[in-house]
Amino acid sequence: MPPRSTVATTSSMPAAGQRVPYSVAARELLRNTLLDAACHELSSRHWADITMADIAVAAGVSRQTLYKEFGSREEFAQILVLREAESFLDAVEQAVGRHLEDPSKALAAAFDLFLTAAAENPLLRAIVIEEGAEELLALLTVHGKPLVERAADRLTDVMVAGWPLMRRRDAELLGDVLVRLAISYAALPNGPAGATAAAVSSLFQPYVEKLVKDGLS
C-alpha cells in the first residue's frame, strides 16, 4: 500500500473501501506521490529552495509528468495546501461529531484539536516558523480564497447536518469567521491551544446556543 502520512483518504472521501478502477487509482497515486515527495523535501529544506525538478526526482517521475499533472508551481503549492487542509477538516468534523449534544463543547474541542495538530504539522510548521515559505504563506492568507471557501463550506455543512435548527446562512457566517480565526491562530499562536480554544468557544457560546436552540437569525 502506498502510504500517505497525514491524510486518511483522498479529498472527497466516498464511502471508504470503495472499488476504484485502476486508471483512476493510478492517477490519484501519481498526484499523491508527487505531493508526498514535496512534503518530504519540505522537512529538510525551505520551499523556496525546492525546485520542481527536485520534486519530480523525489517522486521518481519526470519533470514533464509533474507539469502535466499540476500546470504550474503555483497550482502545485495551492493543491498541496488544500490537501493538507482536507486532513485537518476530517479531524475537525470528527471532533464536532463527538459533541453534537453541546455546541459550545464541540466548538472548543474542534478548535483545540485543530490548533494542536496545526502546531505539529510539518507543512504548517514549514510555512509558519521557517523563512523562505512566503509563497506558501500567501496561500493561507492573501491568496487563500480557495482554502477559506472550501474550509468554511465543509464546516457549514457539518454544522447544518449536526444541528438542523441552525439556518444555513447563519452557519455560513459562523463557518467563515471560525475558519479565519483558526488560520490566524495557527499562523500566530497566542498561548496554548486549549486556552485559545476555550476563549474563542466562550466568545461564540451565546450566539451558537441561540442558533442551535431556536434557529433565530
Added chain:
Amino acid sequence: MPPRSTVATTSSMPAAGQRVPYSVAARELLRNTLLDAACHELSSRHWADITMADIAVAAGVSRQTLYKEFGSREEFAQILVLREAESFLDAVEQAVGRHLEDPSKALAAAFDLFLTAAAENPLLRAIVIEEGAEELLALLTVHGKPLVERAADRLTDVMVAGWPLMRRRDAELLGDVLVRLAISYAALPNGPAGATAAAVSSLFQPYVEKLVKDGLS
C-alpha cells in the same frame, strides 16, 4: 487511497511508510487492484464461474494487461492465495512476538488467531466451504509447495529470531509441521479454534520447551 481490504502492506513489508518511486507503486497498485477485484468477485460467485475477463473488467483494465501482469489463470490464483497467506503470516508473527517469554503460549496464541481469522476470511471460506473452488483448494494442498515453503520459512525466521537458542534445523522442522497442521485444521476444522489451538500447543509443548531452553537437537 487505494484500499486493500485484508493486508496491511504489500508482501515484503519494508520499514512502513518508506518512499516508493511512482513506477514501482503503480505496478504494485495494478497487481493489487486485480487481486482485489478477484477477491471481490469471489464474494458473490464461485471461482470456477469467474473468468479472466470478469476480473479485468472489475479492475477497470483490459484482459491483456491482466495476462501481462500474471502470465496465466493458474499463476494468478497462486499469487492470490500467497498474498492472502502473507496477511495471515503478518498476524501470526505479531501473535508470536507478544508471547516471546512463553513459547507454548505463543504457539497457542498464534494457532488460535490463525484459525479464527481463517474461519472468517472470505477467500478461505470460498475455498473451504463452497463448491467450485477445487482449483484454488489444490493450491493449499497438492499444489501447495510454494505456500507451505513460504509460510514455513517465515515461521522459522520468527522463531529463530525470537528464541536464539533454538537451532535453525529444529525450527525448520517445527515450522513445516505447524504450517501443515494449520492448513489442515483451516480446511477441516475440528471443534472451536481455541480448543484446537490449546490441544496442538499442549502436544508440542515439551518439544518446544526443550529447544528453547537448551537448544538440544
Added chain:
DNA sequence: TCGACTTGTCCAAACTCTGGACAAGTCACC
C-alpha cells in the same frame, strides 16, 4: 457433433511518461 464460451497469444493504434532542448525570467556577483 455443434455452438457457445474460455484461455492464451498476437498485433496495430492510442495513450502516457521520458529526457533533451529552448526561450524567458530571476538573481548573485563582479
Added chain:
DNA sequence: GGTGACTTGTCCAGAGTTTGGACAAGTCGA
C-alpha cells in the same frame, strides 16, 4: 550594468504501456 548559473514553463520525438479486436486451441453442455 553585464555575465553566468539556474529555474520555470513549453515543445517534441522516442520509449514504454495499455487497449481492443482477432484468432487458434481447448472445454463442455445440449
